[in-house]
């Protein structure tokens with residue numbers, strides 16, 4: 001699995017419109033750590049007119065960048081991207097290939113894995129090497145509560161998608177690295193539908209990943225009307241609204257507000273979880289918060305195991321008076337200024 005003692009670790013450099021996704025930088029940090037006992041970190045960068053990003057990839061840990069520049073790769077499409085990556089893997093045979101568990105990564109990774117006939121661990125939250133240099137991939141279990149460590153002893157590359165925010169990017173510094181432009185060989189047709197226009201949904205309020213305070217609500221909130229309490233509390237605290245899967249399914253919250261395995265990973269200074277049971281799928285996305293307050297009417301709620309402060313109570317008895325109290329204090333503060 002190693003070539004001349006040198007392990008080849010590849011990281012997919014995900015960009016849209018020339019803007020790198022932060023998970024790619026986080027993966028480079030982890031790849032650098034994995035390569036510390038003898039390995040080379042390669043960032044694979046498909047796109048069009050994106051050479052300028054290569055420097056940032058090197059400064060965040062890539063020893064080299066394989067740049068695939070072609071107008072047909074300018075806007076992400078699964079067919080050209082998977083053909084390109086599959087071909088590059090077959091040509092260079094890396095030992096490990098890592099991608100972000102982003103919308104792009106979760107679509108692309110299985111297609112690439114199937115093309116090169118290897119396995120894939122999805123939504124990993126940690127990676128390490130065993131004594132034989134095999135990649136150990138930590139994935140949250142399906143039923144919640146279970147974390148499994150898996151490895152793929154037979155096939156190469158060992159592929160994993162990793163949750164954004166689960167790993168830390170290295171602080172950027174001027175580093176030596178090489179940039180290679182690879183030949184892009186794609187068929188002239190059958191590359192899938194052409195993208196004519198992309199419109200972006202306007203973000204509502206403070207982005208979850210940047211907020212220092214997150215007020216998250218779960219299924220226990222019970223209704224769209226009650227959900228307004230979550231929004232009001234978040235706004236009064238200058239924070240962002242987060243959610244578990246059920247409020248998103250009900251349409252109370254947006255998909256982009258979901259925290260957890262299939263949502264975002266956050267590390268705010270304060271997380272307040274209200275009416276949330278604390279299933280592993282959610283907890284993996286918020287357990288890195290500095291301070292965790294959980295409000296749940298069930299004294300045995302799992303979320304209490306992760307929380308610093310627990311409140312066993314019906315949220316309807318806690319949140320409205322809390323909102324009133326914050327408003328009163330803000331009013332007093334305003335009148336004394």
Ligand SMILES: Cc1cc2nc3c(=O)[nH]c(=O)nc-3n(C[C@H](O)[C@H](O)[C@H](O)COP(=O)(O)OP(=O)(O)OC[C@H]3O[C@@H](n4cnc5c(N)ncnc54)[C@H](O)[C@@H]3O)c2cc1C
Nearest residue numbers: 218219220244245260261262263275277281282297314315
């Ligand atoms: C592959 C996979 C990926 C998933 N990814 C995610 C993910 O990324 N994020 C995510 O969140 N989920 C995810 N899920 C869903 C996850 O398994 C849980 O179903 C979900 O997190 C549960 O949400 P909840 O805690 O809001 O609801 P529940 O588990 O139903 O908990 C509701 C809680 O509210 C409490 N409650 C009820 N009434 C009140 C009240 N009046 N006051 C106070 N407390 C009250 C209850 O005691 C209970 O603990 C995923 C599932 C799968 C299979």
